[in-house]
Amino acid sequence: MTATLSIPMNPSYGRTQDIPFVVTELDREERDLILRCQRGEKAAFEPIVTRYMRRAAAFALGWVGNRDDALDLSQEAFARAYRAIHRFDADRPFYPWFHRILRNLCINHIGRSRYKREIPLEDAIPVRSGTSSPQEDAERSELRKLVWEGIARVSEQDREILILREFQDLSYTEIADVLDIPKGTVMSRLHNARRRLRDRINEISRVPLAGSEEE
């Protein structure tokens, strides 16, 4: 069962349009939890953390490429969100607000010089060991490296939307909610991000993607 609420504007949230959205029973529960957190009940934050921890850690992993750092960053983002929870408007969805804190932590993290980066990707369809030749293994490893290097070379804005779509498999509506932008903007921003990713990958591999011709 759902109900439509008129959401009051909160200038600190950074939203420029008054976009009504559908509040589900689950979101009402979240609102109650946030209000309890704002009254100082730390325990009320646990269900919120539990609900979003996988999504948050996966996003951080897509950004920084290291599982330990991704867990640290996502936990730090939750801790900072709790510290600032009194400034949060409980009538808004929590995750988009939290996502900004997390993204900024990730940006600051990769700006540091002592930062260990790995390739956090694996085959989407796992290959059973012993069923592929060393050459095939090497090719797949090269492919993973290519995608990861390409993602690392695009702008922060492009990387963000690519991680949400390509690695976290969010629908356009979900991406629009997380980034707090209209769905039409998601369409154009994602397509342009893919164009630039294609260019970066072509630069790295020096071989245009299959099916493409020089324009």
Place this chain on the structure above:
Amino acid sequence: MSRDWNELISAYLDGELDPAEREEFEQRLESGDVSRTEFEEMKAMRGLTGSVQLRAFPDHEWDRYWAKTYNRMERNLGWIFLSLGAIVLVSAGLYELLRELVLDGASPWWLRAATGSAALGMGVLFVSVLRERLFVRKTDPYRGIER
């Protein structure tokens, strides 16, 4: 203003167009309004990114996740109290030190001059940094974003 149908290539490939838009897109792809080259490249790109996924985290990480986050929340609170206390203590200590050294006529003149110079230097640096921060705050396009 005419629509850039090339920008809908990704949405089409992702299955995010509604049936009417989808049908129109296919017609425009056939008629050449949509770049066939770009369409094929984007298809290849989706195939490439779709062939990989992020490595999963070990399950035990989720069992400890809340406890670790809770510890951080407490630690952050601890740091705030510690910082506040330290600022007050250091300020009081510096004040006492300056009072002793600068105002005490028994100290040698060079020691009083050096102390005064160091205090003045710290003051200038503090004001300079504060001014820079205030300027950046005014012009920072990301000031509304929580860090």
